[in-house]
Amino acid sequence: SSSGLQQHGxxxxxxxxxxxxxxxxxxxxxxxxxxxxxxxxxxAHIHANGQKAGIYWIPGVEYPAVAANSAILGTxxxxxxxxxxxxxxxxxxxAPCPSPYHYKIDYTKHGAxxxxxxxxxxxxxxxxxxxxxxxxxxxxxxxxxSIDNRPDVAAWSKAIAASGRPIWLxxxxxxx
Numbered sequence: 001s002s003s004g005l006q007q008h009g010x011x012x013x014x015x016x017x018x019x020x021x022x023x024x025x026x027x028x029x030x031x032x033x034x035x036x037x038x039x040x041x042x043x044a045h046i047h048a049n050g051q052k053a054g055i056y057w058i059p060g061v062e063y064p065a066v067a068a069n070s071a072i073l074g075t076x077x078x079x080x081x082x083x084x085x086x087x088x089x090x091x092x093x094x095a096p097c098p099s100p101y102h103y104k105i106d107y108t109k110h111g112a113x114x115x116x117x118x119x120x121x122x123x124x125x126x127x128x129x130x131x132x133x134x135x136x137x138x139x140x141x142x143x144x145x146s147i148d149n150r151p152d153v154a155a156w157s158k159a160i161a162a163s164g165r166p167i168w169l170x171x172x173x174x175x176x
Contacts, residue, residue, distance in 0.1 A: 001049040012130055013046045014054035027061065027070030027079045027115065028122050043127040054130030054168075055123060059152035060090015060102035061115075073118040077111025089147050091135035092173070107151040113158060120159035123167070130168040131156065137173060 019039075021032030031039040043053040061079055069078045087097035088104035095101050105112050123131060133156060136149040153171055160167045 001051070006049075006051065011050075012052045012054045014056065014130065014132065016056045016132075017058075017134070019055065023062070023065045023068065023070065025070060026073040026118060027065035027068065028073070028119050029057070040126050047127060052129035053127060054132060055126075055128050056132045056134055057119070057123075058091045058093060058102060058135045059133055059149045059156075060094060060100075060104055063099065063101045063103070066103050072111045072115045075111050075114050077114070079115070082106060082109045082112040082115055090152075091149060092137045092147060093135040094147075104147075105152065105155075107155050113155055116152075116155045117159040117162055120156065120163050120167070124163040124165040128165075128167060130170065131160070132170050132172060134172045136171045 015036075019031055019036055020029040021034070021036075022030050024030050031037075036042060046053045061083065065079050066083065069080045071078055072082070082105050084104035084106040087100065089095070089097065089100045090102035090104040093102060094104075105115070107113060120131070133149070133153065136153060137147045138149075149171075153169075156169055160169055
């Protein structure tokens with residue numbers, strides 16, 4: 001706020017990777033309690049300064065939520081019910097299968113859109129104004145990857161629309 005950047009059009013305070021510290025019982029990310037003991041309070045402070053809050057996330061489901069096979073909020077489905085079979089990497093940062101750490105979501109499966117809706121609803125409840133999906137492919141000239149995150153981007157867009165909160169969705173990298 002005191003930097004003067006806001007008067008030049010810089011209005012977003014974006015929280016990049018490393019903010020989360022685990023997953024709730026529905027496989028949704030929770031903030032690291034040491035770094036972000038009250039993320040809603042932090043976002044309220046950002047808003048009080050006349051700024052908007054953005055948060056970073058990546059497509060797919062991280063291994064701890066997969067291993068826990070968490071129940072998807074409001075459904076009879078679980079995380080392992082929505083994963084691509086055979087195993088596939090969920091984004092450009094994922095390691096090779098069988099344990100890529102970020103597993104691909106198959107959005108043709110029941111519960112997949114509902115899972116993404118639940119994550120976006122959580123972010124919306126915190127007051128998040130922007131979501132950055134990182135490691136999205138194909139399209140980056142820097143990487144020759146076969147991962148296709150277009151269904152993820154479409155699902156996140158639908159989830160934002162369903163949340164009832166105006167949230168700006170941005171993706172990183174260039175998507176074809």
